Amino acid sequence: MSGFSWERGPFIQCPKCGQTTMGILSARGQLLTKRCTNCRAKMQIPLPELDKKAIYLDQFMFSMIYNVKNEGNLPKGHETFAKEVYAQLRRCVLLQQVFLPHSDIHHDETTVFHSPIDLRGFYEVFGGDVALMDSRDVEFSQNIKFAEAFFDAAEPTISFQLDEIAGSRRNEWLPDIHVGVQADYSQFADQIRTFRSEVHGALKHLADSWLETKATFDGVLESEFSAIGPTKMQAFAKWFEEVLNPDPSDPLALLESSGRPIYREYSALCRSLEERGVDEDQQLIEIIKFWQWERLRETPYQRISSYLFAAIARRVVMGEKRIVDRGLMNDVRTISTYAPYVDALFIDKRCAALLQEEPLGFELEYKARIFSLRDPDEFLEYLREIEGQTPDEVREYATMIYGLD
Ligand SMILES: [Zn+2]
Incomplete structure (x- = not known):
């Protein structure tokens, strides 16, 4: 021809x-x-039906496989792993067995990477382009489920089905030609950097106070838990004050305050109470009762993040202040929002180690298998297992369509 x-x-x-x-x-x-x-x-x-597994890679892994593809620098001592994991992930994605979701946490971190557009384009295509629900939205939906249980005097139930946060597109066959839209997010870079250094500053401050008071695991866990309600009420009070006394020199401030997470939760709770026939002037009272509910500590993201902070505090008190760095907040956020839903999480070594410590290893429950550079072979083995389980029919079609070797 x-x-x-x-x-x-x-x-x-x-x-x-x-x-x-x-x-x-x-x-x-x-x-x-x-x-x-x-x-x-x-x-x-x-084409045959699919049931893809979600493997969440942290930003470090995405940058690493991006560098394999673009022949950039690979992390010392992990060059062989980088190349192997790149090839193995690519096979699993093209065999339609796996997708590598991306989240708002990646997007923030990518924006401050040296070639943000290329990296984002790369991981979207490479991973099968499935975005997870934003981490804030995951938290929001868990809060609302707990509120409904409280208002109905029922047992809180949360489904950890992947569909709750990933949508149904994940089980589609990937398009054989990908036409990506490259957006420029660099305008947000400064804002994200500022926000991150503020968060980092606050966390360092917290670490100092842990050190000073010789905080214990149980002490920090308890204070994290008992701060949930007061934190919400303080945020609400602050929002309310801003709305009552808007800064006349800043008309945008009012608009901004209507986008606050606490306002979003408050208005969703009002709607929920209205559906339950609660009068408008009773709603705030019910909401405040909910914010004081003892069982808020069982909200999955609150529970996991509180345990992680307690474990971090324990390390800080043992003299490991280095653990508190710029990436830590995002790692905690990734684990506490996504670990219950995804099949596997590849995260930073120190967070993987924290999750294995007691009582975290024993008391925290989530679906994800945790992997890190502490044991790279274990991850490769996991991927080989998935590859081996590909149904023959799917393998045949995938080979024909995507030209797998
Ligand atoms: Zn013909």
Whole structure:
């Protein structure tokens, strides 16, 4: 065959014109479309159903595999692992067994990376382009579930099905040609850097006070838990004050205060109470009761993050102040919001170690298997297992469509 055609191999015999010119036109969703380059006859073949696993890689891993692809610097001592994990992840993604979700936490961290547009474009395509619900929204939805349980005097129940945070597109066959839209997020970089250094400053301050008071694990855990309600009420009071006394020189301030997480929670709780027939003037009273509810400490993201902070405090008191660095807050956030939902989390070594310490190892429950550079082979083994479990039919189609070796 010569010249350009939209169809590509492998070519089989066309049932209409009889020539060996029936090739692949496109694949996406649940459908493979074949077309004959000679007579244009079209065939549509439904593709097998998929059940992809979610493997959440932290920013470090994404940067590392980006560097494998672009021949950049690889972390010392992990060069072989980097190349192997790149190849193995690519196989699992193309075999339609795995996706590597991205989240608002990645987006923030990527924006401050040296080539943010390239990196974001890369991990979206490489990982199968499934965005998770924003971490704040995960927290919000857990808060609302707990509030509804409180208002109904029922047992709080939260579903950790992946669909709760990933949507149904995750189980589609990947498009064989990806046309990415490259947006420029660099305008947010300064804002994110400022925010991150403020958070880091606050955390360092906290670490100093842990050290000074020789804080214990149980002490910090208890104070984290008992701060949940007061923190919400303080945030609410602050918001309320701003709304009552808007700064006349800053008309945008009012607009901004209506976007506060606490306002969002408050108005959702008001709606929820209204549905339950609670009068408007009773609503705030009920909400404050909810904010004082003892069982708020069982909210999954609150529970996991409180345990992590207590474990961090214990390390700080043992003289490991270095543990408190710029990335720590995002690591805690990643684990506490996503670990209950995804199948695996590849995270920073020190956080992986914290999760293994007691009582975290014993008392925290979440779905994700935790991996880190502490044991890179374990992760490769996990990926090989997934690859090995690919159903034959899926493997055949994937090989045909994506040209796997
Ligand atoms: Zn034909």
